[in-house]
Amino acid sequence: MASCTQVDSLLQAYIDGELSAAEKAILEQHISECRSCAALLKRQRASSALIFEMLGDHRLSRNMAPEIMAHLPEMEPSYKRAHEMTMRTKQQGKRVNLFQMLMPVAAVSVLLVLAFLLAWSWPSALLNEGRAVGMVTHQDGRVLRSREEGTQRSRVALKAVVTADERFETADKASLMITLAGPTHLKADGNTRVKVVNEREIGVETGRIWLSVAKDERLFRVTTPSGDITVFGTVFNVEVTADRTVVTVESGRVQVSNDVAFTQLEPGQQVSVRLAEKPLRKVPVDVQSVVAWASAIQADPEALKLCQEMIHPAVVKVLRAEQAFVVDVSQHTVRAITFEWDPAEYPASHCGYHIYVSDDHMNPLFKGHIPGEAFEVRERTSFELVVPEGISIADKNVLHISVVPDRDSGADSMPFTEVAALSL
Amino acid sequence: MHPIRDAELVFRCLEGDTDAFSGLVQRYQGAVYATAYYYAGRYGATEDITQEAFWTAYRSLPHLKDPDKFGAWLKEVTTRTAANWLRRNAPRLRLETPLPHRRTVSIEDARQGPKGNAERAERYERVQAAIDALPERYRLPVVLRYLQEMSYDEISRFTGESRDEIRGILHRAGRQMRDSLAELEMTEDDAQWRRAHK
Numbered sequence: 239m240a241s242c243t244q245v246d247s248l249l250q251a252y253i254d255g256e257l258s259a260a261e262k263a264i265l266e267q268h269i270s271e272c273r274s275c276a277a278l279l280k281r282q283r284a285s286s287a288l289i290f291e292m293l294g295d296h297r298l299s300r301n302m303a304p305e306i307m308a309h310l311p312e313m314e315p316s317y318k319r320a321h322e323m324t325m326r327t328k329q330q331g332k333r334v335n336l337f338q339m340l341m342p343v344a345a346v347s348v349l350l351v352l353a354f355l356l357a358w359s360w361p362s363a364l365l366n367e368g369r370a371v372g373m374v375t376h377q378d379g380r381v382l383r384s385r386e387e388g389t390q391r392s393r394v395a396l397k398a399v400v401t402a403d404e405r406f407e408t409a410d411k412a413s414l415m416i417t418l419a420g421p422t423h424l425k426a427d428g429n430t431r432v433k434v435v436n437e438r439e440i441g442v443e444t445g446r447i448w449l450s451v452a453k454d455e456r457l458f459r460v461t462t463p464s465g466d467i468t469v470f471g472t473v474f475n476v477e478v479t480a481d482r483t484v485v486t487v488e489s490g491r492v493q494v495s496n497d498v499a500f501t502q503l504e505p506g507q508q509v510s511v512r513l514a515e516k517p518l519r520k521v522p523v524d525v526q527s528v529v530a531w532a533s534a535i536q537a538d539p540e541a542l543k544l545c546q547e548m549i550h551p552a553v554v555k556v557l558r559a560e561q562a563f564v565v566d567v568s569q570h571t572v573r574a575i576t577f578e579w580d581p582a583e584y585p586a587s588h589c590g591y592h593i594y595v596s597d598d599h600m601n602p603l604f605k606g607h608i609p610g611e612a613f614e615v616r617e618r619t620s621f622e623l624v625v626p627e628g629i630s631i632a633d634k635n636v637l638h639i640s641v642v643p644d645r646d647s648g649a650d651s652m653p654f655t656e657v658a659a660l661s662l
Numbered sequence: 663m664h665p666i667r668d669a670e671l672v673f674r675c676l677e678g679d680t681d682a683f684s685g686l687v688q689r690y691q692g693a694v695y696a697t698a699y700y701y702a703g704r705y706g707a708t709e710d711i712t713q714e715a716f717w718t719a720y721r722s723l724p725h726l727k728d729p730d731k732f733g734a735w736l737k738e739v740t741t742r743t744a745a746n747w748l749r750r751n752a753p754r755l756r757l758e759t760p761l762p763h764r765r766t767v768s769i770e771d772a773r774q775g776p777k778g779n780a781e782r783a784e785r786y787e788r789v790q791a792a793i794d795a796l797p798e799r800y801r802l803p804v805v806l807r808y809l810q811e812m813s814y815d816e817i818s819r820f821t822g823e824s825r826d827e828i829r830g831i832l833h834r835a836g837r838q839m840r841d842s843l844a845e846l847e848m849t850e851d852d853a854q855w856r857r858a859h860k
Contacts, residue, residue, distance in 0.1 A: 250836035251829055254807070256814045282836055285843040286808075292789040293809045296703060298695040298712075303687040306716045310680060314721050598750055633749060 240264050245275050249282050371437040372400040372418035373545035375537040379412025379428065397541045399548070405433045408445070413535050417545045420452025425535045446477045448532035451490075465496035465511035474503075475529050484510045486528045494518065561641040563657040570661035572631040575639065577608060578620040579653035584613035589650045593623055594640040603637070604629045607644070613653065622660075668819075669729035676723060683723075687716055690733065692810035693820040694740050700805040701744035705755060711747050715740040734822030792842045800835040803828055 245268045251257045252265050269276045374381075374394055381394040384405050394406065400416055406426065408414050414426040418437040426432055430445025438454065440447070441461045451458045453471030460467040460476060462483040467476065472490020476483060485494050486508040493502050494509050499516035503509055508523040565575070575595065593606040606623040625631055639657055643650035666685070674682035691712065698711035719739045726735050748755070793804055803821060806812045814832070818825045 246837070247833055250833040251814075253836070254814070254832065256829065278840075281844060282840040285840040286836065288785065288843060289789050289792075289804075289808045289839065290811070292786045293805070295786075296699060296708075297809055297811075298692055301688065302691050302695070302709070302712060303684050306687050306691075306713055307680065307684050309713075309717070310683070311717050311721045313675075314724055601754060630753075633752070635750070 240268050242268075242272060242275055245269070245272070246278065249279055250286075252279070253283050253286050369402050369436075370399045370549055371402050371434060372416050372422075372424075372549055373541060374398045374400060374414065375417040375423075375541040375545055376413065376415030376425075376535055378414075378535075380409035381412055381414045382407045382409075396538055397544055400434055402434065402436045405431065407431045415535050415537055417537060417542060417549075418452075419549045420454060421546065422452045422458065423450040423537070424448075425532045427531055442476055442478045442483075444478050444480070446475070446531070448475045448529055448535075449473065462511075464513050465494060468493040468495070475525075475532065482510055482512045484508060486523055486525055488525050488529055561652050561654055563639040563641070563654075565637045565639060565657060565659045567631070567634055567637055567659050567661070569633055569635065570659070572625055572634075572637070572659045572661055574622050574624045574660045575606075575637070576620055576622050576658050576660060577641075577654050578656040578658075579613070580655055581616070581619050582653070583616070584651065584653065586614055587649060588613040590644040591650075592642045592644055594642065596638040596640075597631075597634045598636055600638060603631060603634075610644075667730070668732040672723065672726060672729035672732050675720070683720055686732065686736075690736055690820070691716075693733070693806060693812060693816070694736065696806045696809040696812075697737060697740045697802060698744055699809060700802055701741070702747060705751070707747055707751075711740070711744050714747070715743040718743055731822065733819040737820050737822065788843065792839045795842060796835050796838060800831050803831050804835050804839075807832055 245265055248257060248261055248265045252262065257265065269279055374396055377394055377396050382391040383394045383398070384391040384407075385403065391407070394414070400418070406414060406416070408426050408428050408430045411428045413428060414430075416424045416426075416434065418424065418434070420437060422437065424432070424434075424440060425448040427446040430447060431443040432445070432447060433441035433443070435441055438456050439459045439461070440449070443463065447460075449458075449460065450473045451469055451471050458469045458471070462476065462478045464478070464481060464483040467474070467483075467485055469490065469492045472492055473488040474490070474492050475486040475488065478484075483494075485492060485503060487503040487505050489505050491502060491504060493500060494511055495501075496511045496513055496515060496518070498514055499518050501509055501518040501520060503520060506522055506525055507520045508528070509518050509520050511518060575593070577593075588610045590610040590612075591608045593608060595603045595605070597603055604626050606626075608621045608623065612618060612621050631637070637659060641652070641654060643652065668686065668689070671682045671686050671689075675686070694715050695708060695712045698715065699708045702708065702711055715736070719736055722739070726732065728735075793801060796804060803817050803823075806817045806820065812820070814825050814828045818828045821828070823831070
């Protein structure tokens with residue numbers, strides 16, 4: 239017969255149903271004859287049952303596979319390639335370290351595109367619905383208007399109110415000037431077809447237009463078959479033919495893009511855009527000769543006055559998205575965070591920015607403020623936000639830094655180009 | 663027990679078959695969940711860590727040297743994931759009183775009323791204390807066994823220890839917990855016994 243010690247060592251496996259048939263037989267034989275071992279079994283069974291019951295409340299009782307599979311990340315490249323990549327990264331890291339005395343921990347990704355996208359995709363339907371957006375302030379020769387392509391067209395007269403989504407077509411040697419709320423002035427040469435989507439968007443199908451765009455918080459957009467033009471406020475000339483669009487800038491800055499590339503034009507520069515063409519090449523031009531045709535078109539003073547009285551910009555307040563930066567700090571102790579911007583003239587009434595710093599899990603760490611005056615000093619292009627006393631940032635992988643304009647204090651332009659953390 | 667070997671599922675994943683990974687998740691989710699519970703259950707982070715561990719495992723699957731030891735490798739990945747989670751959250755957790763246990767109230771709790779709940783909470787605390795009193799090496803196998811009712815073979819595949827070692831560990835742990843829980847004067851209630859072994 240098995241000893242009590244031997245039997246004791248089998249109890250748990252017996253309760254768990256993990257004994258072999260032979261072991262089970264031995265144990266059961268012993269228990270039937272030994273009251274103390276039988277009592278032990280009873281107690282051990284009871285304690286096992288209690289542990290099962292208590293932990294059972296926390297048991298995983300559903301299948302987590304669907305949610306895990308729904309967000310599966312990319313698999314890393316194979317070991318060898320991963321190893322090579324690691325080596326490359328390490329060598330790169332060394333080179334950077336030699337150059338950088340202060341070793342600002344590199345800012346990883348800049349999501350400033352957000353602000354741009356929001357302004358870009360502002361629903362134009364909100365501005366439309368046959369609303370008055372402008373007025374014809376000059377008209378010479380045969381000019382037709384229509385609501386939709388192919389529908390009835392009618393002659394356009396001076397002082398006609400222009401509503402959203404209207405198309406205009408000038409005959410040979412005709413000319414047209416439309417003043418849009420803002421005021422933005424649009425001059426169209428003969429043989430031109432344009433669509434006024436709203437006071438901040440124009441579509442040019444063919445022909446030649448000149449635009450003086452009123453500065454506004456919203457972007458102004460010109461679409462053409464070969465590419466698009468985006469501006470805040472500026473004066474420029476657009477010529478559209480079947481396969482290309484030529485943009486010439488008189489003042490301000492203009493962004494021109496086609497389906498594959500984009501470029502920014504400054505005064506005196508011209509770009510010719512075709513679909514699928516890249517890069518976009520800018521060339522210097524004599525602007526005055528390009529826009530000479532437009533100077534011949536002048537607004538009728540009376541129409542202009544009437545327009546200013548009647549046509550008001552749509553009351554649309556654009557709240558641009560905040561800028562968000564993610565900085566990889568790899569557990570370094572962070573002393574300060576620097577914000578850089580391009581040297582440029584910012585208005586004296588530039589707004590300040592609230593800075594919100596959070597950790598990997600978006601748990602707030604601290605909040606700071608960059609005063610609007612920081613942008614007024616021309617020579618100044620950065621601001622150092624020191625981590626406040628009592629806050630320790632030492633064991634974080636990344637910092638999430640949100641930049642939110644303090645709009646009450648002035649105009650916001652979201653100027654930040656780079657954000658970096660300075661370690662000790 | 664499992665008709666397809668882990669290694670074969672691993673190879674299929676490496677060839678881009680994500681369904682194979684789903685198979686591995688289903689096979690090991692209980693073990694990973696129990697491990698996450700063991701490390702961070704008191705902070706309510708079990709599910710987060712479980713997900714993160716599987717994502718990390720998938721991402722770094724090409725680094726697995728011996729596909730036959732996927733289970734033991736996954737345990738390492740899970741342990742590391744839990745440790746990272748705890749380190750990342752250490753500042754927050756220091757300010758937070760760990761909850762004794764987090765779970766949704768069951769119909770049974772409601773039936774038992776507040777008094778019954780308090781008694782149950784106390785018994786849970788006793789069980790947790792008994793587990794915490796075990797040598798560290800015993801604790802994870804115990805949690806795998808009692809939380810997810812894993813068999814000795816399944817535990818062995820996940821912890822990388824042999825079946826005999828697991829049996830020895832659970833035997834010694836069972837004896838120690840039997841003694842430390844004895845004062846609770848449990849009665850061997852048949853209904854309870856059946857529930858535990860459903």
